[in-house]
Amino acid sequence: xxxxxxxxxxxxxxxISRLLARxxxxxxxxxxxxxxxxxxxxxxxxxxxxxxxxxxxFVTRFEKELALYVGAQHAVAVxxxxxxxxxxxxxxxxxxxxxVIVPALSFVATASAVALAGATPHFVDVSSETWGIDSTExxxxxSSSLRRDDTRLINKESGRPVTAIVPMHTLGxxxxxxxxxxxxxxxxxxxxxxxxxxxxSFAGGRHTGLAGNAxxxxxxxxxxxxxxxxxxxxxxxxxxxxxxxxxxxxAKIPHRFEFDHDAVGYNYRMPNINAALGVAQLxxxxxxxxxxxxxxxxYEEALGDITLGSLRSESPGTTSNYWLQAFLLAxxxxxxxxxxxxxxxxxxxxxxxxxxxxNTLTPYLQSPSAPxxxxxxxxxxxxxxxxxxxxxx
Amino acid sequence: xxxxxxxxxxxxxxxISRLLARxxxxxxxxxxxxxxxxxxxxxxxxxxxxxxxxxxxFVTRFEKELALYVGAQHAVAVxxxxxxxxxxxxxxxxxxxxxVIVPALSFVATASAVALAGATPHFVDVSSETWGIDSTExxxxxSSSLRRDDTRLINKESGRPVTAIVPMHTLGxxxxxxxxxxxxxxxxxxxxxxxxxxxxSFAGGRHTGLAGNAxxxxxxxxxxxxxxxxxxxxxxxxxxxxxxxxxxxxAKIPHRFEFDHDAVGYNYRMPNINAALGVAQLxxxxxxxxxxxxxxxxYEEALGDITLGSLRSESPGTTSNYWLQAFLLAxxxxxxxxxxxxxxxxxxxxxxxxxxxxNTLTPYLQSPSAPxxxxxxxxxxxxxxxxxxxxxx
Numbered sequence: 001x002x003x004x005x006x007x008x009x010x011x012x013x014x015x016i017s018r019l020l021a022r023x024x025x026x027x028x029x030x031x032x033x034x035x036x037x038x039x040x041x042x043x044x045x046x047x048x049x050x051x052x053x054x055x056x057x058f059v060t061r062f063e064k065e066l067a068l069y070v071g072a073q074h075a076v077a078v079x080x081x082x083x084x085x086x087x088x089x090x091x092x093x094x095x096x097x098x099x100v101i102v103p104a105l106s107f108v109a110t111a112s113a114v115a116l117a118g119a120t121p122h123f124v125d126v127s128s129e130t131w132g133i134d135s136t137e138x139x140x141x142x143s144s145s146l147r148r149d150d151t152r153l154i155n156k157e158s159g160r161p162v163t164a165i166v167p168m169h170t171l172g173x174x175x176x177x178x179x180x181x182x183x184x185x186x187x188x189x190x191x192x193x194x195x196x197x198x199x200x201s202f203a204g205g206r207h208t209g210l211a212g213n214a215x216x217x218x219x220x221x222x223x224x225x226x227x228x229x230x231x232x233x234x235x236x237x238x239x240x241x242x243x244x245x246x247x248x249x250x251a252k253i254p255h256r257f258e259f260d261h262d263a264v265g266y267n268y269r270m271p272n273i274n275a276a277l278g279v280a281q282l283x284x285x286x287x288x289x290x291x292x293x294x295x296x297x298x299y300e301e302a303l304g305d306i307t308l309g310s311l312r313s314e315s316p317g318t319t320s321n322y323w324l325q326a327f328l329l330a331x332x333x334x335x336x337x338x339x340x341x342x343x344x345x346x347x348x349x350x351x352x353x354x355x356x357x358x359n360t361l362t363p364y365l366q367s368p369s370a371p372x373x374x375x376x377x378x379x380x381x382x383x384x385x386x387x388x389x390x391x392x393x
Numbered sequence: 394x395x396x397x398x399x400x401x402x403x404x405x406x407x408x409i410s411r412l413l414a415r416x417x418x419x420x421x422x423x424x425x426x427x428x429x430x431x432x433x434x435x436x437x438x439x440x441x442x443x444x445x446x447x448x449x450x451f452v453t454r455f456e457k458e459l460a461l462y463v464g465a466q467h468a469v470a471v472x473x474x475x476x477x478x479x480x481x482x483x484x485x486x487x488x489x490x491x492x493v494i495v496p497a498l499s500f501v502a503t504a505s506a507v508a509l510a511g512a513t514p515h516f517v518d519v520s521s522e523t524w525g526i527d528s529t530e531x532x533x534x535x536s537s538s539l540r541r542d543d544t545r546l547i548n549k550e551s552g553r554p555v556t557a558i559v560p561m562h563t564l565g566x567x568x569x570x571x572x573x574x575x576x577x578x579x580x581x582x583x584x585x586x587x588x589x590x591x592x593x594s595f596a597g598g599r600h601t602g603l604a605g606n607a608x609x610x611x612x613x614x615x616x617x618x619x620x621x622x623x624x625x626x627x628x629x630x631x632x633x634x635x636x637x638x639x640x641x642x643x644a645k646i647p648h649r650f651e652f653d654h655d656a657v658g659y660n661y662r663m664p665n666i667n668a669a670l671g672v673a674q675l676x677x678x679x680x681x682x683x684x685x686x687x688x689x690x691x692y693e694e695a696l697g698d699i700t701l702g703s704l705r706s707e708s709p710g711t712t713s714n715y716w717l718q719a720f721l722l723a724x725x726x727x728x729x730x731x732x733x734x735x736x737x738x739x740x741x742x743x744x745x746x747x748x749x750x751x752n753t754l755t756p757y758l759q760s761p762s763a764p765x766x767x768x769x770x771x772x773x774x775x776x777x778x779x780x781x782x783x784x785x786x
Binding site for chain 2: 053270273352
């Protein structure tokens with residue numbers, strides 16, 4: 001690629017002029033949903049039949065079709081991605097007082113779900129290659145910072161049991177699920193995969209969310225497909241699926257008329273009207289992913305030859321859903337990140353940075369953490385670009 | 394009223410023949426929603442504009458119109474009634490390890506919400522008049538079973554702090570909110586009103602849900618109005634409303650682009666597509682309540698003169714939404730309750746009993762409890778009758 005002459009323009013000016021000239025009308029939101037299928041028809045059907053709530057055929061249909069798409073044996077639909085993570089953690093056995101390993105670089109829900117389960121997030125760094133947890137570094141960290149106590153892993157410093165790990169596939173790019181699975185197995189950690197951003201992303205030919213005991217998806221309005229608000233947990237473990245399903249309701253024991261409940265239920269079930277939207281969206285999922293991949297090629301054409309930084313492209317061996325397109329500024333431009341974000345927003349281009357590393361947020365300042373230089377570096381340099389599927393005709 | 398001659402018929406036969414002959418087509422569900430207004434239009438508007446998720450004008454509109462209807466200054470819409478109760482308990486200051494006083498007779502969510510907040514439900518009995526907590530008995534129980542420790546109330550037996558009370562308005566009939574408020578104030582208890590079943594019910598001219606620090610509604614598919622799944626918290630406390638709103642999202646600090654969060658957020662916000670349904674339903678709420686009240690008159694005509702028991706009519710000084718119509722079997726018929734329920738179900742009449750007293754459920758067997766003879770008696774004798782608004786033309 002040829003080095004371009006920026007003729008005295010600022011980094012922000014170069015980015016803005018390239019985006020406006022070569023990507024097109026960027027004036028909407030950062031990631032808006034696209035409803036081009038049976039959304040109206042299915043939702044209207046809910047209203048006409050009266051089945052809008054947690055009893056209804058669209059919930060079952062959504063779960064079946066989601067499971068089929070990702071290649072899981074079971075899927076349980078719930079009210080959102082946070083509730084999916086929370087419930088998955090509880091169902092795999094995380095208890096109040098435990099610690100759960102999560103990446104410092106993630107949307108806050110990865111840590112909130114741990115806190116909602118009464119546990120403490122224990123942060124680790126991410127890899128500069130995958131932007132997710134790296135299994136080699138994870139093994140080294142776990143070996144040095146945790147100790148085994150009979151069958152459990154204990155944080156040497158806090159003395160608390162470390163019982164699970166929740167890697168996240170950042171912006172839709174799969175991290176090393178298989179490697180992490182091996183570490184989880186070696187050290188006896190439950191493994192919940194935060195695939196909230198990676199519906200439609202594959203690693204080694206397998207869909208994300210299937211490496212661990214359970215995988216979690218989000219169908220928030222800004223995701224690849226949306227149910228308004230929604231989430232799901234997938235698993236190949238029939239017993240875990242039954243427990244998830246039971247706890248996602250009011251944990252009622254089936255009976256013709258008695259109200260008996262054998263556990264504390266979470267009432268996290270997805271309503272039928274949201275599932276109706278989801279079934280319509282799932283029908284378009286292959287097209288929606290293809291649009292994001294086309295959009296990435298458009299960004300490659302627009303920004304591929306500039307020296308200000310590099311586009312985040314899919315890692316070797318993976319197929320990404322490119323949920324959020326991202327541009328990694330060159331190291332020297334980190335101090336200009338905020339000015340670039342502001343200039344783009346002023347120019348009507350909806351951009352955003354990555355999330356502040358979770359170990360710097362007020363509620364998690366006291367949480368244990370490995371050093372996280374890569375998370376901090378990526379946070380200081382990434383500009384997320386407009387990623388609505390409608391940007392591709 | 395004249396004593397009828399049952400001519401050797403069983404109690405079940407008398408009830409069934411009366412219901413079929415005088416109430417009409419009872420073949421649907423126990424309490425089905427009625428969509429006769431702008432539901433389709435508003436939901437379609439969400440899909441056409443792309444605003445289906447947590448950002449959208451219907452959420453704000455639903456909150457404003459709900460607050461206006463009940464006469465509250467603030468309303469915060471969330472994913473369901475359980476999440477509303479859970480969030481309200483957290484926001485009024487309930488901490489893990491606390492005890493919270495709840496009625497033994499309620500839908501399980503009243504207790505689950507306490508458990509989800511990491512606290513333990515402490516059960517008390519209900520009144521045979523209101524079917525909810527009685528403030529006189531409550532004062533006596535609190536005075537004898539709890540002790541003051543500086544500013545806190547302590548359960549003498551468990552040693553745990555008792556920090557809140559959650560009365561519930563059973564089947565829509567208001568219990569003694571004002572009396573309970575006085576006890577809560579006297580003993581320094583936070584007061585969350587479980588008005589999940591009582592949207593449209595008033596006591597002393599004031600809507601239920603406004604006596605305490607916060608009141609909670611449910612918009613599940615079987616409620617007076619529905620949003621598919623949904624709930625809301627109302628309050629007149631501006632500071633509490635702000636905290637509820639903040640915690641119901643991801644507790645993000647407003648910023649043009651940074652992702653910073655100053656607390657553990659619950660991600661309980663109601664999606665716009667569900668709120669759209671809610672706005673359409675709220676427009677019909679006065680009519681829906683009037684239908685339930687007419688249905689009650691129809692049941693009075695059908696069952697008012699029989700000696701098998703009595704219909705639950707509104708308590709003096711209250712106006713009930715008659716969410717679920719209920720028939721209280723005469724004491725001698727308690728042993729026949731199950732047979733009556735089965736016979737009605739076999740005849741295609743959707744009935745159900747009250748909930749098993751919560752202090753008898755597996756997850757709460759170890760929870761503290763006052764003696765609860767009234768809850769047990771009502772549970773043994775109440776038959777809830779078909780209550781769909783569509784039963785009235």
